[in-house]
Amino acid sequence: CEEIQRLIKEFPDRLTMASTGGPVTGNDESDKAGWQSNTLKLENAGAMGIEYSLSCPQGGDGTHGDIVAQNAELTAKIIDWVMEISNPEIPKLFKLTSAVTAIVPIIKAVKSVFNKYPEKKAGITLANTFPAMGFREKEDALWDEGVIIGLSGKGILPITFLSLARACNLGVIVSGNGGAMSYLDAANFLALGTSTVQFCSIVEKYGYGIIDELHSGLSYLLEAKKLRSVQELIGIAQPNPITDFLQLPPKSKSSTLNQNLCLQCGNCTRCPYQAITLNEDKYPEIDKDKCIGCSLCTKLCCTGALYMSKDS
Ligand SMILES: Cc1cc2nc3c(=O)[nH]c(=O)nc-3n(C[C@H](O)[C@H](O)[C@H](O)COP(=O)(O)O)c2cc1C
Ligand code: SF4
Ligand code: SF4
16 A cells, blocks of 8 residues: 555556455455455555456365456455445456456356446456466476466467457456567557556566557557557457357468579478478479468468468
């Protein structure tokens, strides 16, 4: 709370939000008191918004997952405790996880709580770090020690994209978080329908100065796309991003050679569908019937001699 007060004093022109959590011991009475008391303390300290991490591994006995937000019922219960006493003027964000089999039922459970409090401002943050494992040295041990980590940054970006694509259509306010390492990543979050974008790893890696670059990059992009405001960008990739493999359209493009650029190196013969062979002169020949249009060969070719062209 002191930190919040200090930040507001030092940066009076900025929006200062707080991040918190609460106990998850299974004793509803004391747990509820903890979440509510944290909320009231931060509101009284002047926080202009509060985010609650339901996606840190702070609770649960593993039955429904180690992360609170893997359990729809528990997530809804905690959000209800907070919303019950929430100051309607101070927005609340509930930070969920992508590490679930299906995000939609979790968000529907959250939405049903929000619907109980129509006058109170609330949304979700999607998502957080993704649980993963790394190895670290362990003294006097035969092997390095495997240890759980929260993966952040570039590696989790596609996971966040898919979660956002599924979540942003469900009628809740979404703040995008997890993997944004450039202005284009942030723009894709917004295009999927998030109202805001959060950055963590990129700032840790490059420092706060990167925020100016993100601003100018986004401005450049808006201009290039002839969009007049961020508002016009929000949701532009919706309503129908392809989120189901079965919805993928049949192949429409196949690999094509620009012989003038070809160095006859043979790299492209690593096509996983064996659609490329070299002819007598060592130039690639592409069997269009075998090519499934994956475009891998265009990445394997270092001269740009291969490109994808529409099937006739
Ligand atoms: C060192 C570190 C500490 C973090 N601590 C918290 C935390 O206390 N509460 C929280 O909600 N998220 C925490 N996070 C997660 C970040 O807020 C963010 O959700 C995550 O790193 C994914 O975003 P990014 O890919 O932009 O880094 C932490 C992340 C890092 C790297
Ligand atoms: S697009 Fe894919 S399948 Fe087609 S030739 Fe290239 S690597 Fe092979
Ligand atoms: S990878 Fe590119 S340069 Fe090499 S043989 Fe294939 S098309 Fe030619």
